[in-house]
Structure formats: C-alpha cells, structure tokens
Amino acid sequence: MLAFVFTFIIISLVMWAFFKFMYPKPPQQFMPKQGDVITPRDCDFCGYPLAEYRGVMETKPVDSLLESEQQQITELTSEVAAIKQQISTHESAVKNSAHQKSLSRQQKKQANANYEALQKQLFVKNQELKKMTSWFFCNYDHQADFHNKI
C-alpha cells in the first residue's frame, strides 16, 4: 500500500514538473489589462475572430465612408452621448445622500440594475461605433495585405 502511495506521489510530482515545463504561462504583456476590450472581433482581412485588445485597429479615412454609414455614425454618436448623459445623471443621484435616504431598498436595487443596463448599452454602442469607424486586423501582416488588395 505504501509503495503504491509513494509511486503515485512520485508520478504526480514528475507530471507536474513536466506540464510546468511544457506549458509555461504566457508572458504578462499578453494578458488583458484593466480597460482592455476582450470581446472578440472579426479580422477585416481573414475574418478570424480575435479578442480586440490582441489585434490592430486602424481608423477608416472619412472619405471612404458611404453617406448612409456617415449618417449611422452620427446617430450612434448622439445615442452614446445620450447614454453618457443618463449615466452621469445616475452618478450625481448616487452622490446626493438626501435623495438616497428617501429611496427604499427596492428602489435602490432598481436604480442599480438600470445603471448596469446603461453601462452595458454604452459598451455595445461604443463597439458598434468602433466597428463603423475603424478596421480591425489580427496583426500588421493582415493590415498590410488588406491595403495591398485594394
């Protein structure tokens, strides 16, 4: 029995060392940092979906946009501004302690849920806006190939 346990421990240690050596942790600079967008976005050259912070973004030249696209961008920009306005209204309401005391727990919960929904909406709209106004590539090679193709 002791021999079995001993062998088992030895094997686990060897396996652990082996995996540690074969699959090292990626370097720190590959990890997402605070504020990095980790949602996937498709490469405009090859279509491969990649976490946004890993790729290359390039602002589209304004004259390459169609009129309908420009209109959509203007609409999105104003929507983003409206959501930001609502968020700042909420934030100032949170700071107002007299107003906070007048709210019931249920109302506070509701306000928090609204706030989170607004943040989510802001993120989604911002991503849409980014997609309209910029190209996205896996790497600089795909960026160069994309521009050579045109």
Ligand SMILES: [Zn+2]
């Ligand atoms: Zn690509």
